[in-house]
Every structure is written in structure tokens, then in C-alpha cells.
Amino acid sequence: MTRTDRDDVEQDMTDSEPAPPQSRSSLLRAGSTMAIASLVSRLTGFARQLGLVAALGLGVVNDSYTVANTLPNIVYELLLGGVLTSVMVPLLVRAQNEDADGGEAYTQKLLTVATVVLVLATALAMLTAPLLTALYLGGDENTKANPALTTALALLLLPEIVFYGLGALFGAILNTRGVFGPFAWAPVLNNLVMLAVLGVYASLGRDIDTANVRLDDPMLLLLGLGTTLGIVVQALVLLPSMRRAGLNWRPRFGWDSRLRNAGGLALWVVGYVLIGQAGYIVMTRVATSSDAGSVSTYSNAWLLLQVPYGVLGVSLLTALLPRMSRAAAKGKIGELVKDFSLGIRYSTIALIPVAVLITLFGTSIGVALFSIGKTSGGEAARLGSTLAVSAFGLLPFAVTMLQLRVFYAMKDARTPTIIQLIMVLAKIPLSLLCPVLLAPDQVVLGLAAANGVSFVVGAVIGQVWLQHRLGSTGTVESLITFGKTAVASSIGGLAAAGLAIALRTSLADSIGPQAQAWIVLLGGTVVALVVTLIAMRLVRLAELGPLWRRLARR
Numbered sequence: 001m002t003r004t005d006r007d008d009v010e011q012d013m014t015d016s017e018p019a020p021p022q023s024r025s026s027l028l029r030a031g032s033t034m035a036i037a038s039l040v041s042r043l044t045g046f047a048r049q050l051g052l053v054a055a056l057g058l059g060v061v062n063d064s065y066t067v068a069n070t071l072p073n074i075v076y077e078l079l080l081g082g083v084l085t086s087v088m089v090p091l092l093v094r095a096q097n098e099d100a101d102g103g104e105a106y107t108q109k110l111l112t113v114a115t116v117v118l119v120l121a122t123a124l125a126m127l128t129a130p131l132l133t134a135l136y137l138g139g140d141e142n143t144k145a146n147p148a149l150t151t152a153l154a155l156l157l158l159p160e161i162v163f164y165g166l167g168a169l170f171g172a173i174l175n176t177r178g179v180f181g182p183f184a185w186a187p188v189l190n191n192l193v194m195l196a197v198l199g200v201y202a203s204l205g206r207d208i209d210t211a212n213v214r215l216d217d218p219m220l221l222l223l224g225l226g227t228t229l230g231i232v233v234q235a236l237v238l239l240p241s242m243r244r245a246g247l248n249w250r251p252r253f254g255w256d257s258r259l260r261n262a263g264g265l266a267l268w269v270v271g272y273v274l275i276g277q278a279g280y281i282v283m284t285r286v287a288t289s290s291d292a293g294s295v296s297t298y299s300n301a302w303l304l305l306q307v308p309y310g311v312l313g314v315s316l317l318t319a320l321l322p323r324m325s326r327a328a329a330k331g332k333i334g335e336l337v338k339d340f341s342l343g344i345r346y347s348t349i350a351l352i353p354v355a356v357l358i359t360l361f362g363t364s365i366g367v368a369l370f371s372i373g374k375t376s377g378g379e380a381a382r383l384g385s386t387l388a389v390s391a392f393g394l395l396p397f398a399v400t401m402l403q404l405r406v407f408y409a410m411k412d413a414r415t416p417t418i419i420q421l422i423m424v425l426a427k428i429p430l431s432l433l434c435p436v437l438l439a440p441d442q443v444v445l446g447l448a449a450a451n452g453v454s455f456v457v458g459a460v461i462g463q464v465w466l467q468h469r470l471g472s473t474g475t476v477e478s479l480i481t482f483g484k485t486a487v488a489s490s491i492g493g494l495a496a497a498g499l500a501i502a503l504r505t506s507l508a509d510s511i512g513p514q515a516q517a518w519i520v521l522l523g524g525t526v527v528a529l530v531v532t533l534i535a536m537r538l539v540r541l542a543e544l545g546p547l548w549r550r551l552a553r554r
Helices: 003-013 020-056 060-098 104-127 129-137 147-157 160-176 181-204 218-236 239-244 257-288 294-329 333-370 377-409 414-437 440-470 475-507 513-539 542-553
Strands: none
Touching (some): 020 060, 020 181, 020 294, 060 129, 060 160, 060 257, 060 294, 104 160, 129 147, 129 257, 147 218, 160 181, 160 239, 160 294, 257 294, 257 414, 257 440, 294 333, 294 377, 294 440, 333 377, 333 440, 333 513, 333 542, 377 414, 377 440, 414 440, 475 513
């Protein structure tokens, strides 16, 4: 950690009231550092998804792989994932502030308990892999996926649970100590490992035998074990950073009464994840019973939507959570509200222009990026359309994630679980209506829209709840920023749409669909961003004042 970073952390941990300009500078510095790492991570992750689509296509094999690779994520989140990244950060911060040893003993005990639980959970999940597969795919007669292949892949991928959990806990510990970079960069190594695995897979010129699935199939082993290896590397690469941050990880058994507090909060988070999985199970069953490739199409569209959120939203959220936790621990609600409002407004400015672009050019994005390997132009276009339909949920998703962190900072894990229940209750009926109202190949579009609606519901309810809880959350300021950003982004979007129409007319039948999609996408993006920035200047977005002053000085 650099001297500047240490100074920022020390300033945040003092009891004195930090000056707003310095506080904002510290936040932006940490956020910008993580944004660079997140950008590289998302780009390499995006290359990984392209490699998966090129190597596996958007059919039965990719559907089976997607469901199997989701299982370790689900079990990890169910047991400890949400606890580690959300609930544990406030508890670790409190231990660092209260304990004479800076929370080292508490942290080591927590690591020991987490390791034992994760190993036991992995063993149980592997023993019940066929049941987990049946739960998410439904009956064999209805699904377009391959249950045997999904189960075989799950056995190879479920060991990821241990390393997902440890990696998340390592990252939470580093973040509470003001070290953000390593955890942000670690996924890059995972993506590079996976790209190498996919390169070998594609070079062999063979496919997994789906008619006679065997666990000793070399292609199956390469795909499954290679994926798990990436997660192992992603976790273990954080150990040197842990030592440099002053924590030597060694097993420490024994009980700390605060672990009971962690357990109480964890139960609510477990409920949060279980409720969320009810919605995911319905989505998976509807998708796999409608049209082959729907699960992988939905998954890839969602991952594409996560790229702007991961680069912009996650970076800001990761920097804000320790700050909000310290403010809540010291009873400084004003600081907590100030950071929360700032997070919403910056997320709005960053994500609304992106959402407008994705809505207008989603199909072009799909065709330009995914018309490769075993994926046809029609399948790529459907993926792009799914992305476009889901774009309106990007900002509500980011706002919901930020709201949940405010509740967790206040050691309240109950309210997020109730909000999650309301969101899922909105999502499930809409998902079940999709096969009734839509053709089989269009069901995935309806599922994406239902997911977006659930985030809108969650964002509205969360804001009202926080307003009632805190008295003021800067909602008026956030709405003003939203209105100005929406106007500026719409002007940029209209300009880009006009250019796209002109380009498609002039390029009709002269070049291939993929080349045409690239030209429209690149031209429209440049025009939209330039016009949107000019419009933002004209509507006088206060949050961008420092940017305009810096540009003026230069």
C-alpha cells in the first residue's frame, strides 16, 4: 500500500470529522484504482466468454456448462459468499477499531471457521450433485439441456466453492485494511488461465461426447478441471498481499463471542440467497424447457450487462463499503448518508448513458461480438436482443446493490432479505408468463425483462425504506441528477440512432452482417458519447464540475 493510500485510510479511521473535499478525493482515488483493474478484469472476462461461445456454441453443451458452473457459485453464496463480502466487512472493521491487536486474532479465527465450513460444504455438494442438477433443470423429459453432462461437469466444478469462499474472505480482509488492488486484479489471472484452457480445447478439434457422457472424457476433464484451476489461482494469489498487509494466515481455533453475531447476520443472508435462488430456479427451468441455448444466451447477456457495472459500479461500491461501515460503527449517520447519496449520483451519471447505448445497439453488439466459431448469426442476434431488453435494469441493479450495503453497514441483514423476497415475488410470475405469451425462441427476452423489472421494484422499495430509516437519503438530489442525465443521454442516443439508420441504409448488402454491425456500433458509440458529454455540460450536472474544471485548466 502506498503512503498516500495509508494516509487516506488513517484519515477515514480517525474520530474527527473529515473534510468533504479530502473524503471525496480519497474515495475517487480508490475507486479509480479499482476501476482500472476492473476494466482489465472485465475485458479479459469478456474475452473468456467469447472463447466459451466460440468453443462450445450456444447450444446444449454451453447450457450444461453454464448450469454446472453456476452451482458452485450458488452454494458458495448460500453458505458464506454474501456474508463475506457484505456482512463480514463491517464486523472486521469493528474488530480492527476495538481490539488491541487490530483484530488479528478475530480475523484468524474467522478464517479458520470459514475454511472448515467451506470444505464440508464442498463435500456435501459433490455428494448431492445429481440432486442439484435435477433441481435446476427439472425433469429429463422437459429440459433441452443434458442432465448427465451437467452432473459430470458439476463434479469437476464444485471444488471451486472452497476457493471462491477463501478468495472472497481474503478480499474482504484486504479491503478493510485499505488494500483494494490485489482483489480487483485477481480475476484477471483466472480469466487468463481460462483463455489458455479454451485455446487448448479449441485446438484439439474435438467435442465432449454428449451421447455417452463419461467422467474420464479428456475434453470434459480439460473443460472442468481447467475452469476450477482458474478459481484456485484467483484465491491463492492474494496470500502474498495478506502478508504484506500485516496478517499472517494460520489456523487459530477457539471461540469469540462476536462470531455468534456474525452467525446471526449470516442466517439472514442465507435466507437472502435462498430466496434469490428460488427465482433463479424458475428462470432456469423456463429457459431449458423453451429453446436450446436459452440458458447460455441469458447468462451471456447478463455477463455483458455486468461489464459496465463491474468497471464503474463495483469499483465505487467496494471503496464505499468500508467507509460506510466505519461511519455506521461510530454513529455518524450524516457521513453514511453523504457517501450513499454520492454513490447513487455517480452510478447514475456513469450507467444511464451506457444503458441507452445498450438499448439502441444491443442487437449490433450481439452480432458483432458473438457471430464466431460455432455460434450462428441468428443466435448472436438473439443474444444481443436479450441484452437490449435487459438494459433498463442496469442502474436499478446498481442502486439496489448499494442500498443493501447501507443496511449491512448498519448490521441489518434482515431488511435486505425482505426486499429480496419482494423482488422475487415480482420476478417469478413474470417469468412463468413468458412461455405463455412468447414464442419458444423469444422466451429468453421475456426472462431478461422480468429480471430488470425485479431490480426496479427493489430499488424503489429500498430507497423508501432507507428514507424512513435514516430520515434523509439525498433522494431529491439523486432524482435531479437522474433527470439531467436521462435528458443528456437521450439526446446522445437520438443522435446515435440517426447515424445508425444512415449507416445501415448506405451499407445495405454491400458488406456482411458482422462487419456492418461493427461499423454501426463503433460509429454510434462515438457519436452518442460525444453528444451526451456536451449535453451533460449544458444541463450543468454538478457532480461533473471537477471534471470540467480540470479540463479547462489543461
